[in-house]
Amino acid sequence: MPTDMPMHKPMPANLDDTEARVLLRRMLDAAIAASQPALCIPAALREVQAATGNPARGRLIVIGAGKASAEMARAVERNWTGPLSGLVVTRYGYAAPCERIEIVEAAHPVPDAAGHAAAQRMLELVQGLTWDDTVLCLVSGGGSSLLPLPLDGITLEDKQLVNGALLKSGATIGEMNCVRRHLSGIKGGRLGAACHPARVVTLLISDVPGDDPRDIASGPTVPDASTCGDALAIVRRYGIELPERVLDVLRSGRGESVKPGDPRLARSAVRMIATPQMALEAAAGVARDAGITPYILGDSLEGEARDVGKVLAGIALQVAQRGQPFAAPCVLLSGGETTVTVRGNGRGGRNVEFLLSCALALRGQAGIHGLAADTDGVDGQEEIAGALIGPDTLERAWAAGLRPNDSLDNNDGHGFFSALGDSVVTGPTLTNVNDFRALLVLPQGPDRANQAN
Template sequence: MSFEGNPTEFLKGLFARAVEVADPMLCVPAALPRRPEGRVLVIGAGKASARMAEAVESVWGPQEGLVITRDGYARPCRGIEIIEASHPVPDERGLAATARMLDLVSGLGEGDFVLALISGGASALLVQPAGDITLAEKKAINSALLSSGAPIDEMNKVRKHLSRVKGGQLAAASHPADMLALMISDVPGDDPAFIGSGPTVGDSTSVAEAVGILDRLKIDLPSSVRDVLASGGGGVLPPGAEKLSRVENRVIAAPSQSLEAAAELARSASVEPRILGDAIEGEAREVAREQAAFALRIRDSLKRGDRPVLLLSGGECTVTRRGDGIGGPNAEFALALALALDGEVGISAIACDTDGVDGAADVAGAVIDPTTLARARHLGLDPADYLARNDSHSFFAALGDQVVPGPTLTNVNDFRAILIQPAEE
């Protein structure tokens, strides 16, 4: 693989490789045990869950089960029922499907086996509000959290304590059946308790922490939510709970694997990869400025004949909504990066979400190169204004620089790559 003459196509190839190695058809079969005797029930939720179910049936054959995935991410299964629902804001379809899933697992007993397939996106797709919280109220809080700029772990802490299914409660409903949960991680640190808000994992966070987060973010709470929090939350289980004693949780794909696969591909093209980390968090535009400054320092240190350098990073950046534009953390990172680099020769970059969805748009992200700002201004676009309005997707759509792979059927978080070439003279 080479990037000579077309750095952005090289970067798109790296992104494609990062997605490829996280394909559930590769990682699920390797993690499956021999199919147990007796009744087996397959359940799951998340953007990768339907592809995971497809992978299970490729090994075990048709199975009984129910999986909830995002609109457009369904896969053909011979036995497992696949239901599509709304993401990132939950809807009635997710609510009804989650109720059906709880009914399915509640009838299990000793000797039965549950295979749970969990990936990022399960937080919004597994919907069963605690207490008297309505779906409309749950959606309003979810939207407020998404617009607040809060990191994913804080959002999940709140979601758990307002739910009947998160924080180990789905696994508890399956007790005393045995359960194996296979997970594809989209969270910094790959903690199973935070992947999809941990429906099969006990949790040590407290209601007080959730209240503190909501207070700090100044999110208005209806009386139903206040009542649930005042009563101790929705029933999150501690890690050592007896009803979780028959559960094994296993992470089978993670951002670090995708970054390393991209790094290996870069090495094969005589590019020096430097992995900055797979758990980078923070405001997208601020992370972009930091990485731009680092890239510029490297650019200044390179001499003619040196190998190009590739900065790779993953994690989950956030966006605090200040305007009414259409954007997402990856496109916002790319736009802020372009502004910070200010057309520096020899630096190109890509920022995409591996699930193919950046924010709420069916766009993975965007690419930039030294001509990005000049081309935009030639079209009469003001890049700084687009950034101020959180309208990064519209900006890159106008330039034709969006990355739109369609449903990738997996989800191992953000992928960012900055290619730095030495001077030609």
């Protein structure tokens, strides 16, 4: 937990609704604070400086992409003692003021021309480097969309179509990034290979289940053992319709990524500086300080958001009604990245879809409150991080004329929670360690509702 987090007096275990919401929001804030680049970058930079010498041999070139990359770049400028230059691309609205590293903003989750131009410039920037030079690559979640550089024969419009289709398909983040790596001129180790013979040090803020470096921004500087055949199988598995010229890249093998053992990556090192587990542990510390026992169920839960909502609701109900497997008061914490197979035309959001499904499964059970949010501040394509639920969520929805089941069927979690005033809005958090979920179970009386719609 970061040392600059404010201290709070312990709260009673039997909290009222307002106190429960305050505690849940404090846990989210702690998770976000623990993964801030300003906290994570300095120690990593000391290792880089020790490896390159002081004063450093050769140039230091900083490149990177992701929702946290601009804030990472600012932390580098504040903590690096020698000269440096570079280029980093981040999401619109996520820029941070830098003096020596150029910050470019581009679109996410569907790429645009600004990201395309930035990716081309980044490859040009690392041409002609020497053995004495060092490339510091700052990578966080969102980089796949922010560095769209199609392979020859594919257009930016094709990449936009592919991204949109993948987002709606229900594929996992690992599956989506496998496809992206094999259609890109910069991902799947290609950016790292372009830096050869310079030393490459990649600092990662993980937003993916399992913290696999290949899946964070689709691994622009790390080797990739997956194949075009793997990517083609994913496209077929989910029935994703792609232009014939895109399919040809996969069928022909022209999209093969840089494989393990490639000599161009022999001087490449990777360090994970912030992860979902670190964020969950920070939230757990806040719960303990409040007298609530935390249980981290996992930092890499995947699956359909509505299905995960039902499962975690079932565990919370067992705690509330049976005292198993844990006793109340407690909080069930989890991270990872769920998916949404889009069938409706609502405003979407995987965290709000999880919460709406969870609320329906809880059926107004007294004493259970929840919060789910994306730690980057954007759930889906909305400038809303997530939402809150409580024992009265369904009752208030019915009173407002909402039909929760219909909202879920329409993939309209954001519309549902916005109408109730239960959205969680953080603004740009300048970091990204993926989804944060917390179900707070307090000792209470019987459930307050007996129907779901």
